[in-house]
Amino acid sequence: MRLTSIKMAGFKSFVDPTTLDFPTSMVGIVGPNGCGKSNIIDAVRWVMGESSKHIRGDTMEDVIFNGSSTRKPIGQASIELVFDNSDGKLGGEYSSFAEIAVRRQATRDGISKYFLNGTKCRRKDIVQLFLGTGLGPKSYAIIEQGMISRLIDAKPEELRVYLEEAAGISKYKERRRETETRIRHTRENLDRLNDVIEEITKRIEHLQRQAKAAERYKELKAEERKAKTELLALRWQAHQDEVQERKNAMEHKETESQKVVADIRGIEAEIEKLREQHADETGKFNEVQGNYYKLGGEISRVEQSISHVKELNSRYDEELKQVQDAWAQSEKGLIDEQTKFTDLENKIAEVEPKLNAAREELDTNSEKLGEAESKMAKWQDAWETLSVKIAEPAQIIEIEASRIEYLENHLEQLAERKDKLLEDLHRFSQHKSSKQSEDFVSRVNETSTALQAISPKIIELSKSISAGRDTSQTLGVQLEKAREHLQTKQTELSSLQALQRVVLGEEGKDVSRWLDQHGLSDAPRLMDRMKTEAGWEAAVETVLGDYLEAVCVDELSQIASSVKDIKTGRMMVLSQSTSKSSQPDQALGGTLVSKVKAPVDLTDKLGNIFVAKDVQSALQKSGSLEAGQSVITKDGVWLGAGWLRVSRIAANKGNVLQRKNEILSLEKEVQAQQDAIIKMVSDLEVCQRELYKNEKQRDTVQASLSNAQKVHAQAEAEMSGWESEKEHVGRQEEQLRDYLDDVNRQFKQSEEELEDSRSSKQQADSVLEGLDIERKSLLEQRDSAAFHLDGVRSEEVERRDSTHRLALNLESYRSSLNATHAALDRMKEQSGQLKEREQSLHLSIEDGSAPLVELNEKLKEYVDQRVKIEHSLADARMVAQKTEELVRSKQEHNVETQRNLEQLRNELNELQLAWQEANVRSKTVQEQLHEYDVAPEAVLDGLDEEATLQKWEEKTEKLERKINRLGPINLAAIGEYEEHNERKEYLDKQHEDLTSALEILEDAIRKIDKETKDRFKDIFDNVNSHLQAMYPRLFGGGKACLEMTGDDLLTTGVSIMARPPGKRLSSIQLMSGGEKALTAVALVFSLFELNPAPFCLLDEVDAPLDDANVARFCDLLKDMSERVQFIYITHNKNTMEYANQLLGITMHEPGVSRIVSVDVDAAAEMVAV
Known part of the structure; x- marks a missing residue:
């Protein structure tokens, strides 16, 4: 495993992205003081999880470039270590990776992020990755300035850490620490679980008592339900009896109503008979009246005929006058039309010669027009030939112009697309460097904090609820006892009062009646008004x-x-x-x-x-x-002069005054007990309200907890989604870069095509310019021929219009002549018809005067007949009126009878309403029984014959009192009792599991301790052996060894004992700086011999050594470089000579470090050539 490169950006003085490659096993880093060499060591320690204050800083911002005289501060620092893991030294899930990259980023807002092969991870993951490899922020593989003295001066406990790292014990210690944490948490969980089990046990005992009361309550409620159903059945039976009674009364009223209806029908039959008689009489009256009206119509008709004849004669006179006026007007019009006819004949004779001359001139001009049009057709053929020649280059120009326009638009679109892609790339870059990830982490932390804040509230509320339930139970028990005591005292008081009334109630019936008559029955007795001294x-x-x-x-x-x-x-x-x-x-x-x-x-x-x-x-x-x-x-022995009297009351009566005092005392006691019960009930209600409030608050807090858990889960999901989105953005960024390359290629291709199109268009323009001269010549010929053709055409149009106007005028004159001739014939005929009408009207006037005499005689005859008919009509009207009065009398009697019927029906309706009310009450009771899912008949069949409504009402009230005496009942206690039992079984199972887990964890601790002791003993012996051999090699003599400061291999410290050659020092603190340095190097290299780290960083370790010691130091480095990669910072030229590669750190720009790399072997070969 080798460190292949370090990538830095924004870290301390390395502001620009800088990559340090380490291709060889010995790399020397050189440069002047203050140029930033040690920042490389700090970068390696920082990315492995070291805090800022241990790498020459105070806060996280101190590792970020803070600006210089020429540069502004930046907002982020990033370090990435790239390892070659082709040998698979890093085990676990990363053993299959040939290359491993560890990166850490920090921003000025204090957010630090770790990445492992590009995947976000925790600092703990980075630390665990290097456990047992000799690497780490405080490992022996990184020796910086001052660490030599700290290593030699280290306390035994601190020196032990280096041995543990070499032995790989650090990962066992980490596991032991985690196991101890788990054991502590498990024990805390056990304590909490024990508290919960204890609370639930108490709750179960309490619920068991409540469950028994609830069972008794259910039994009484069942009895009450049965009694209520029986009571409802008895009520239903009573209602049914009432329904039957109402029904019988309705039937009686119905019979009376039917009798009255029969009377009404008889009266209506008589009325109908009288109506028929009245109809006959009315018919006779109507017949006479019809004759009267008929005669009146004849009179009206005769009068109308007389008026018509007079009106007709008047119209004949008026029409005769109109006909005479029309005939005179017709004669005048006939003369005018005859004059107009003569004028039209003269105009036609004048126009006909002019029309013939115009037609001859039009034929001559048409020949000239044909010659001009033939000349114009020849020019058109020449123009079409030229147009064919011009069309090809013009088409090329049009095509290339369109293509040029398209390419220019396409280039604009490509430029816009390019700008858009660059904008998207910039936006994606901003997205990658945004602070949204920190916001998500902050939100996750906030929701986690909210969850931790809510949990104690639920525990506190649960305790309050448990205490409230206990208090409620206690108050309930006290209330029940108080009620029992009150009932006892009330019974005792009732007995005493009844006995007192029996003892005092001996007046007799006459006395009692006399007291009632005089209002003294409630008057106070002497014993009630007097107070006797006690005893x-x-x-x-x-x-x-x-x-x-x-x-x-x-x-x-x-x-x-x-x-x-x-x-x-x-x-x-x-x-x-x-x-x-x-x-x-x-x-x-x-x-x-x-x-x-x-x-x-x-x-x-x-x-x-x-x-x-x-x-x-x-x-x-x-x-x-x-x-x-x-x-x-005091005891009632009464003595006088020579006499003694003793009066002892019978046991069944007792002392009246003493009993009175007892009654008063009991009344006070009962009242006090009732007040106490009221207070207890109030306290119980307050307690139950507080309990309900706490339970409701617990439910609310529980809902808040669930909501907070959902929010926390959502925040984690959003953070994970954002990470996925970030990866997606990265892929989109790569796609956008591919699109940008494609746009650039299309842009270049379109520019080339645009240049070709412009060249083709220029060539076509040249050809078109040559043809344009010929086109202009033809255009001049066209203008001359067109001018001549237009002149001939204009003359042709003028002559044709003149001829057309003359023809129209001639035709108009001829049409008017024909119309005038027809009008003359029509007017002559109309004049004859008017003359005939005049004669006819004279005859009609003479004939219309004869009928008037005859009509006047007939009118007089009709008037005499109407007077006779009026007398007959009066007699018929009188007979009909008498019959009508008799019908009206019968109808009034009928109305009275119907009124009686209506009253009967109202009474029947009232009975029906009463029957319906009784029926509704019966059905209501029946529906109530249906709610109990029973039938009234079945309930009544099961009842005793002596069962009465009053007895069952008393029975139901008695059951209600029993139920009330039970007090507040927790019906949910049965379910809660079972639920708590199940929960207790579950908690007992959890307790068993936690106890088993605790045993497993403690056994794991014992195994880890055993493994740690064995490994530490082995590493101590081996390192001590290698130190004893390495020390003389570096010093050229002398000896050194390691010693334990204690007997417990788990906690013992380690100290180093060393003696340079020729010296006998009592303490290692008496060594010189160079001796301390060599001693520390001997110890570090001894560790490397045993468990070589992938690489070793040395920061000016050779500074205190002289040339001889430097030579021995470098020889040792050379030998070990075959197994370990060394990266060292030095100012010593001898040490530089041993390096395979030199990295120079410069600060040409103030405050900014830069890298200059030199391959020494390659440089040597170039010099040799």
Whole structure:
């Protein structure tokens, strides 16, 4: 494997595209200081992945040419190393490539890209390519200025790196580092997986309880569904009964309606009979009326005839006058036409001689015209002969002119196409150097960052949801317990209240009725209005007894008069307005009235009863009692002067006041419990809303994550597509260059054809110029002959027009003469007809006067007959009107009957609506049953005969209460429980897989460590052996060796011990610069002996050596160049002599490095010649 060339562009001082070829195994690079020699070393290290700060720069921009005094900065730097891999030293997938090109590009925006054989890749791919080959940005194969001292002064751990590279351990370390990373990630995944499994386990336990509640809920819902279907069936049956009832009522109304319809039909028959009678009478009336109208028509006709005769006589008189005027006008016109006829005969006799003379002159001129036309025909033959001679060169000129125009247009099109191709090439070049790739990389990085930002949110929300579910479950359990406790207390309170009502409800029916009549049934009782000190209930109840049940009123006077209405029962009423009695002497202590607070004054009942702690105290006080006074203990033992009373309530009744206090206490407790339940329900709702919000937010974030993943995948796809498009653009660019070459070839060919066409056109123009003289002569002859012919033709036209005008005039006169003659005949005939019409009109006027007398007599006769008919018409009209009034009466009766029918029909419609409503309700219930997928008949068949609507409504309400007592139910808990179980099984499988993978990775670590130890031990022994042999060869004596600083072969450092000949140095730091350099070279060449790198770069390594050491150094290079390619930078002439090729670096232009290459062997041969 050899480095064949380095291609640089825009890298540091190599601004122009520069290629350094290395065809031999020893290449020397020479040049003055500062000309850019070391930039070549930096370029090799940079393209292998070294960062800018390790190659004499701070940022990525420092490796890009930054301009000079004559040049502007550029925006991109590119380095490409081309290797000859024909020996297949680079293994793996690139072993089959004979040539391998590694390229790196950088732009000023900080984007760095790597390419391997033209394909974009990662920096990691480049580093892995050279692992184990001895090459790399920090390998022992590249020794730059200052590295000699760093190699000798290196720490043991740093020196170990060079041995590892020579041993090929670096790739094992890289694999170990990757394996450790995988182990760390696997353990982190295991920790997260354990957390998830623990969370899911808790969730499964919680869901299991919810699933049981959901199952109970489903059972109750099934029972409720059955009860509801049965309830609906009972309702359907009730509706069906109502439908039948409405149907029967409808049938009854229908019968009544049919009866009324029969009555209407009878009335209508009578009306029809009367209408027939009325029709007969109307017919007679119409007959008389027809005669009347007929006679009136005759009268009108006679009157019209009289008027017509008079009008006709008037028209005859008028027409006679018109005929007389027309005859006079006709006689006058006949005289005018006779005069016109005579004038026309005279004009015809004058024109006929002139027409004959004009025709003779026209014949003479026609002969002259024939001679002129014959002369013109001869000229035409000569012109056609000349035209044939001119046509051939003219055609050539026209063809060549068209071809010239086509070629000129074609050349313009080719020029435009060429410009377009150049523009496309420029655009493609810009596309190749655009920043779109960096944008795609940036977008991929952004989407990746977005994915990493969303994942923690989902984990956090999942934890919040889990905590919320636990809280919700806890609150649900607490709420259920609180409801159970509340139900217990409510039951206990209901029992006490019922017992209290039983104990107090002994007034009797008369008393209860009396209290209701006077509005006192809800009036407060004394025990409800009074408050007793705790512990004294028994004593107060013993004393007051029935007073506790007393009704409290404002004034006794309001009800005293009505007490007589109570026949049976007992009752006590206390007035709240009673004045307070005086208090007894308090020497014996407090009285029982002090233990009670009531709106009624109880002093007269309790004021003389003193209180005592126990019976002994009471006995002591009883000796000091006055008349009417007594003493009582807390437990109800009542003592007086010579008497003792003990009152114990039966167990089934209990103490009324004590029970009252218990009821009050329970009511407060129930109210407090209800408030607590409301708060719990509110807290639970808040928790569930927060849980729902978190779950919704998690779904949203999950959707965002999915969207981000899609965007990330799309960005990667777009970047890949852009890379493909870039390759496609490259292929298109090659095609465009081929098209451009073809356009250039066509352009040159078209220019040659254009020149040929122009030459042919010029020759044809010369021939055409010779024929043009003959053409001009013929044109002059044509002008003379044409002038003579035009004169003769003009004269011919004038004579022909004159003759034609005379002929037209003669013909016009003759036509007018014939027309005048015909008009004379027509006017004579018209005059005779007018005379005959005049005579006829005189006769008609005489005949028209006779009929008027006869018509007037007939008119008088008709008028007398009309008067008689009018009397008959009045009699017939009166009979018809009477019959019509009878019909109208029957119709009114019919309308009333129909109104009754309409009312019946309205009632029937209302019944039908009621029936439809009942039917709709029945169908609605039936449809509800169909929703349950059951038939009402089937449900009713399965019910007991005692089943009633009320019982089933109570049954349904009871089931609803049971369901409500279950509280909030998570119906999805069953599915979630199964889903979480499946997920837990899947996670357990993942846990097992991760554990197995962790074991495999740990085993791989152990194998890598074993391989690393074995390889390191072998390389250490071999390098140490070669160093011991190489050192004396370079120094001419002395000895050197390697030593380990520790026992662990995985971590131990390596130090170098050296002693130049004749010296005993305690430390290698005491060596001179030349000794250090030779020692470092000995170590590097020892490494090369063991694992030779493809090439070795040396930057002024020989600078500190004297001539003798340089000679030994160069001899060693010469020997090793058979196996290793050496590229070295030197200022030493002796070292230059050993090079097969010298590359000179110059800086003729300030700030810009250029290459001058000299093949030493070829130069030597030229000198020898």
